[in-house]
Amino acid sequence: MITANKALNYRTDRTSRKIGGRIGYGILYTVLVLAAAVQLLPLVWLLFFSLKNSQEVFNLPPFALPSKLHWENYESVWSQSNISRYFMNSVWITLVSVVLTILLASFVTFAITRMRWKLRSFVLGLFMVGLMIPVHSTLIPLFNLFQKLHLTDSQVSLILSYTAFNLPITIMILLGFYYALPKEVEEAALMDGCSVNRIFFQIVLPMTASVIVTAGIINMIYNWNEFIFVNTFISSDHLKTLTVGVQNFVGQYTTNWGAVGATLMISIMPILLAFFLLSNRIVEGIAAGSVKG
Amino acid sequence: MDKVMSDKRMIALYVIPSLLLILAIIYLPIVLTGYYGLMEWDGISKMTFIGLDNYATLLQDEKFWSSVNHSLLFAVLSAVFLIVYMAVALVLAGRIRGANLFRKIYLIPMLLSSVAIAQLWLKIYHPTTGILNDLLASLGFKNTPEWLADPSVVLGALFVPILWQYAGFYILIYYAAFKNIPGSLVEAARIDGASSLQIALRIKVPLIAEVIKVTIVLAVVGSLKYFDLIYVMTDGGPNGASEVMASYMYHKAFRGFDFGYGSAIGFFLLLICLVATWGIRKLTATKDSIQYS
Amino acid sequence: MRSKTLAACTLILALILIVSACGSSSNNKNAAKSSNEATNSSPEKSESSGDSQAQAEKITLKMMHLWPDGSNSAQNTVIKQIIEEYQTANPNVTISTEVLDTEQYKNKLKVLSASNDLPDVGFTWAAGFMEPYVKGSMFTSLDDLLQGDLKDKFVAGTTDGYAFNGTTYALPVELNIVPVYYNKEIFAQNNLQPPQTLDDLKNIINTLNGKGITPITLGAKDAWTASFWYMYLADRIGGKDLLDQAVASNTFTDPALIEAAKQAQELVNMKAFVKGFNGLSNDEAKSEFMNEKAAMYAMGTWEVPNYTTNPDVPQEFKDKIGYFKFPTVTGGKGDLSDWVGGVGVGLFVSEKSKYKEEAKKFVSFFVQKWGEHSVTDAGIIPATKVDTAAVKLPQMFIDLLNELNTAKKVTLYVDVQMKPVASEEHHNLVQALFGKAVTPEEFAQKQEDVLKAGK
DSSP, X not given: OHHHHHHHTXXXXXHHHHHHHHHHHHHHHXXXXXXXXXXXXXXXXXXXXXXXXXXXXXXXXXXXXXXSOOTHHHHHHHHSTTHHHHHHHHHHHHHHHHHHXXXXXXXXXXXXXXXXXXXXXXXXXXXXXXXXXXXXXXXXXXXXXXXXXXXXXXXXXXXXXXXXXXXXXXXXXHHHHHHHSOSHHHHHHHHTTOOHHHIIIIIXXXXXXXXXXXXXXXXXXXXXXXXXXXXXXXXXXXXXXXXXXXXXXXXXXXXXXXXHHHHHHHHHXXXXXXXXXXXXXXXXXXXXXXXXX | XXXXXXXXXXXXXXXXXXXXXXXXXXXXXXXXXXXXXXEEOOSSSOOEEOTTHHHHHHHHOHHHHHHHHHHHHHHHHXXXXXXXXXXXXXXXXXXXXXXXXXXXXXXXXXXXXXXXXXXXXXXXXXXXXXXXXHHHHHTTOSSOOOTTTOTTTHHHHHHHHHHHHHHHHHHHHHHHHHHTSOXXXXXXXXXXXXXXXXXXXXXXXXXTHHHHHHHHHHHHHHHHTOOHHHHHHTTTOSTTTTOOHHHHHHIIIIISOOHHHHHHHHHHHHHHHHHHHHHHHHHXXXXXXXXXX | OHHHHHHHHHHHHHHHHXXXXXXXXXHHHHHHHHHHHHHHHGGGXXXXXXXXXXXXXXXXXXXXXXXXXXXXXXXXXXXHHHHHHHHHHOTTEEEEEEEOOHHHHHHHHHHHHHTTOOOSEEEEOSGGGTHHHHHTTOBOOOHHHHHTTTTTTBOTTTTGGGEETTEEOOEEOOEEXXXXXXXXXXXXXXXXXXXXXXXXXXXXXXXXHHTXXXXXXXXXXXXXXXXXXXXXXXXXXXXXTHHHHHHHHTOOOOHHHHHHHHHHHHHHHTTOBOTTGGGOOHHHHHHHHHTTSEEEEEOOGGGHHHHTTOTTSOHHHXXXXXXXXXXXXXXXXXXXXXXXXXXXXXXXXXXXXXXXXXXXXXXXXHHHHHHHHIIIIXXXXXXXXXXXXXXXXXXXXXXXXXXXXXXXXXXXXXXXHSOHHHHHHHHHHHHHHHTTSSOHHHHHHHHHHHHHHTX
């Protein structure tokens, strides 16, 4: 708050700001649009890729469409016995893991930032270390662990791993927001004799809705695209996920590149959709939070 | 009031489930990695205890140190680029038309799996038919670079897609953070005649200081253990010119059947991450912010 | 209100518990089952007498292979077909398969063996790759099959790569050699003939470069492809046993080996290989050849279906493709009919398998059926003998099968011969050599150092 007060002391001439602002605005806009184009290209490229056959993939420029669009790539991929199965597996594993991660991470972040206990910075440190282990170091130990728990070839092993590995980053993302959250509301609630659970579920959780959606989206992306754990812990085909389906297409002797593109398109559609639907909630969440606050 | 917020049972209820999960799924592998690092082990036959021999070898291993250099360089670069992402998020969080759409578009690369991104960038960097070299040739360059084959440019060529891939992630986080700033503070400053730039630098950025610290840690740690695109696009080549710590570890443990040595690298990577995080915390620590590490 | 939120809390916790309990309970059944099996198998000492009894018992054999349906559907289909035939003939046996692509397959094999959980039957690569597995007693001896059911079925020498101290631990299913494929049309347009000597090849390279055509495509990001070129040069200069001896004796400083490295760099200096080859994958390099942007491509005979039977490739392209043997070097000791090549993956039976005998029976069946189906259905040359007169095959297949039969020597890929660490370093060194990051002498010295380290 000290800095905020300082800022109020700065005053500048408003008229000169206006002209400079307009030019700046134009430049800014151009940059934003250019950047958006660069970020959007891969999707366009992928779409075009998925509509070509193998020869056209290599012979045509990336952003040219073939004379005949090969929609049958999608057909051949989808009719592959397992793609729809993989798809459903991906959906439910991702959903369960995301919900579990967000909830557990919110609990922990709340306890660390809002409650008073001695070991909190130590416990936070414990979680942060979780960010630092390379995934390939964990494969043999984790497989051993799940084998002992009889969880190999079970999707529970995936949900547990995804939740555990995403907890640190989710907690980190939540943390900054929890610190920035004004404490006045809680303090008032405490005065009124509210319980910890009530403060958490009815006051804090709604106030962090925006960051929860942000963290949720990030979690979703990670879980959806993960394949090393799936390949390592799962052996039955009917339990595997969509990324494995993609992997299977990109093999050593691949000739059907169009199908690779179609699989990739199919695999990003749900996440794209979820993202576009959910990301509006970031703004709405803020509005809701401020009303209650 | 203090009593309610320091209720041991509630704290336990909130923290212990998550703690147990990461102890089993993250700490067990960390401990075992440390243990394997002391062994001569191909991952298959019996282990032999060799004490710190692996680490002694590690200290002498030129290839390892060059991979450390590459990883560190990348970590610094990622941290520096956060400034750009923050600027973009600031602009988007302001009253700019289409901000919502831009924000969504910027995140698209992150939605794609590394397999798809790698395929795209391989096409861009292709030495004879790639978009980039086509463009350079049309601008009159004669000797267009062999982006992924030339040891002197390969590392830079790899950083671009990785930075590009994660741009949306940080923009999203900063955006949510800026949106979370209570509007009353900004309004008060504006009424007092502070310019947008002043408001941004003196009010908004300091207010999200905790989020910034978190993102620096995430960017640095994430870069230090980065693996995906490097593995798909160059596999650390040519001749180790783009090898990073995680890919080197993978090559030693899984390709070279030297799991003991690979584990030592993994453990070392963890230590470097810890030191880096500690350093960042020290550097960014300020008096008025809450210390939590 | 308070009780409500508390209830929500406990509900979530309960959920977590249930989810994990569910998993473990369903697996407890498995555990119970496997402990049953353990008790069943304990009186299995009287194995031979209990053979008829074993036949009645319903068993499931786990098999892992590396040909997913999407990218390797031909092989995938053949495997499915063989399994079906086997299950029909042996109704008490069910074979469950797990499929992973090559890289993931290798990783999983390692994780599984570290946890003592290898499948009953699976594929391994020869020599250096499988040595740690054999040393760790992961694979069981298949000598009895070789002496029994499969006696004289294999092409001579093809099982050698899977043998350690006289015991064979896996049986090959593929056999390949590496010809240089070339585009006949491009050669004809430039009045070129397939080269007989290295000097011929160099002339061809100069001619093609003069016309702005890429002479040779190469994807040295996958360094084993560049290793083919080095190996051939070494063979043609130093003779057919040079490389084998170098790996066996851990010395890599023979003058012929250094000369081969020099010649390799000479080819690079002449711009023989496609631009940026060290950053291209084999797939990318292959597409240069498939799209007629490069005139030559050295690759294993697994590529032959693309030039003969693959329905996805246009016939007019297939008609343009021929092959030649790697040219000789004037004054060199090598011969035109020395080949680089060898066996690909082979089938192993896990030492820890509960049903070793059943698994071996299946392997024997598989190898024989694979021999019948693989060439005609999938275009893969099996390691078992093929009667070229009896099956109808495209001409290029027949020619190459005959080359195999008349080969003076097939030198197994050196990276396969070497132990894992040395092999990995060989890949780095080949990239360095072709990228001119090391001198030929350094190349040889470093290769020797890592061979001497013995890992």
